[in-house]
Amino acid sequence: MEVVGLFAMVLALFVLRQNLVVVLGMTAAYAYLVWGDGAVANIIIDAWDALNREVLLSIPLYILAGSIMSRGTMAQRLIRLMRALTAPIPGGLAIATVLSCAVFAAISGSSVVTLLAVGSVMYPALLQAGYSKQFALGSLCAAGTLGIIVPPSIPLILYGVMTQTSIADLFIAGIGPALLLILLMSVYAIIRNWRLRVGSWSLREIWLSLRHGIWALFMPVLILGGIYSGYFTATESAAVAVVYAIFVELVIHRELGLRGMYDTFAETTKLLGALFPVLMFALALNVFLTYEQVPEMIVRWLNTIITDRASFLIVMNLFLLIIGCVMDIGSAILILAPILQPIAQAQGIDPVHFGIIMIVNLEIGYLTPPLGLNLIVAMSAFREEFWTICRAVLPFLGLMVIGLIVVTFWPDLSLFLVQR
């Protein structure tokens, strides 16, 4: 009966259009009042403990580094380089789109920013080069989602924080699946656009574009190289990334003045102000659930229904795909990761691997109606009908589901670089 009451309250809050911070805060209060000792002050104490953690420092620093680097003409610089490198390949411009999205995502850490920044340049270019509108829209929307899985990704950090999994390991584990998705999209681009005319390599253009884009390209190398070599922790690499981004934008590119920098800080703070209070209530709720052994109870119950690992993975993927359709990735991770991860671990799935599975599932949610964020952004940015974009992404959705299946049933793809 109490559980029904909880669900009714949560549903009522969603219907009354309450922010996630209210929903999670009220859920925590309900849990403490009904199943706990009634001391709701413990929520604030747990929330304080949650905020007072060093690991959280990496989130504002990575978001800020991404925001600084994605202002100015960073996208154009990367696109120029990718176009120069892929010129003689059939479907080269489409491959350049995918690669530009992947590299830009690694810098900005945001799918929406990636889609808008690369899309604004590449959408007209693709149409002009004879690519179909459907293909252009689909490839941009799908490649735009790579920001979720290409490290450093904020969803991966959130998963790490919520499940106490190494963020550095998650970043490293994201590389294999990201490369697989890039490969799938690139191969599809070649097959689909085989007959389109191709250009030729120009060493001069490659050199010039490399010279313009080298500072941007070095950012992911700095972050991932630092973490993988063990030179930096995730937080340290985030601090280095911010200082590097400020240096590049203020001293090298000189596209972002002090006023622009101030606005970028404010923009980032706004994002953090939306994220962290939710995170602190989610972590407080997580403490309560762990204390009351709720994940263990769910594991015991699930073990009576699902006996083998394969069926568990199939059910979990279907569940997460549905969740991705109706919930944004941040909310889904904050609510579900601490509950699902112990269940996955009980089935013998590595927490890092499960994190990647979860992220790829929710990444697909960016392309599925009714709330696929990239569909909505593309509709607004490219002024196309919602259903036109939905149809355009269908082949790419298929590719991403293939990628998801490979990621799910081939753990080594994610874990081969993770040092154990």
Place this chain on the structure above:
Amino acid sequence: MQRLLRRLQAAERGITFFAFCIMIAIVFADVAVREVTGSGLHWARQVGVYANIFVVMLGFGLASAEAAHLRPRFADSWIPARLERFMPHVQEGLMSLFCIAVAVVATLVVLETFELQERSVVLRLLVWPVQAVIPLAFVIAAFRHGCYAIWPALAPQPPSNVEAAAAAVAARKADKAHKADKADKAIR
């Protein structure tokens, strides 16, 4: 009132910018000093964490001021169209009440920390002045959302075309459902 809210927002932006700069400078200095001397600044991370708490808690107000809070929207079209005009009041009013409740509970926690004279293990500084930013942030948010509940015209519009497009899709859906409902009634 609008001017007051704008000034509040400008103050929050200034303070968070300052705190953000401290956080970056100190965490980076820790890495740099470690590279040079072989050992980092043992207090740096804790100062960085405290600066982060200031940034994110005062950022809560900035998120309110620019309608940037995370909100699942799947149930947006479930409210009957005739009740739609009350929704801004209800939505903002409930948010304000929630913030008041959190502010009250958080104040009690801070008072307890104050009475216990609790100190940070690393910095040996009193914890309550940092902790006090939590109730402060929720008090400011309660005031802001209370204003929006009374005067919905003051409430910020969704920040980006993303949100606007999401709202447009929801509105179009609701409109379609309304038309279909009307047609259905006419047939009957």
